Amino acid sequence: MHMSFSPSVVVFFMSLGLGAIFGALWDIFRILRLGIPLGRMFIFLQDIIYFAIICILTLIFFYFFTFGGFRLFVLLGEFLGFLIYYLTIGHVVFAVFKIIIHFIHKFVWGLTWPVRKLFLKITHIFQKFLKNFKRKIKKYFQIKKKFLHFKGISVYNKVRSKSDK
Numbered sequence: 001m002h003m004s005f006s007p008s009v010v011v012f013f014m015s016l017g018l019g020a021i022f023g024a025l026w027d028i029f030r031i032l033r034l035g036i037p038l039g040r041m042f043i044f045l046q047d048i049i050y051f052a053i054i055c056i057l058t059l060i061f062f063y064f065f066t067f068g069g070f071r072l073f074v075l076l077g078e079f080l081g082f083l084i085y086y087l088t089i090g091h092v093v094f095a096v097f098k099i100i101i102h103f104i105h106k107f108v109w110g111l112t113w114p115v116r117k118l119f120l121k122i123t124h125i126f127q128k129f130l131k132n133f134k135r136k137i138k139k140y141f142q143i144k145k146k147f148l149h150f151k152g153i154s155v156y157n158k159v160r161s162k163s164d165k
Contacts, residue, residue, distance in 0.1 A: 022085075061074065
């Protein structure tokens with residue numbers, strides 16, 4: 001007894017696989033975000049790159065497997081494949097990489113401790129210097145201010161100009 005599948009069913013199962021590949025690609029981008037937090041603009045650019053890649057791959061899939069025809073079940077298969085990957089293997093993969101990245105961050109944090117300690121000492125010395133400098137400048141301007149104000153009389157009130165006579 002020989003059993004064969006319709007070409008549409010085969011294409012649907014292949015689109016499920018493509019959706020799982022899209023889920024794995026999404027995990028790669030999530031792991032990059034977790035490992036290298038660079039801000040909103042970086043996330044925005046990653047999203048644009050991700051969607052450009054899946055659009056191009058979907059168009060290539062349509063071209064080769066549906067002979068350029070648009071089939072809604074292919075998009076549904078990609079979405080279901082993505083969901084199946086994301087809700088099963090994706091959680092496990094992301095959790096494992098989250099632990100690995102946590103240990104990498106701890107390791108790098110430990111390696112950079114001498115440099116950070118030196119930097120803290122340098123900033124502490126610089127802060128002391130600025131504090132002393134600020135105190136000296138403040139004292140200097142207080143002395144200057146003291147000499148600028150004469151108590152009692154002001155010279156410009158005593159001297160009359162020739163035009164005032």
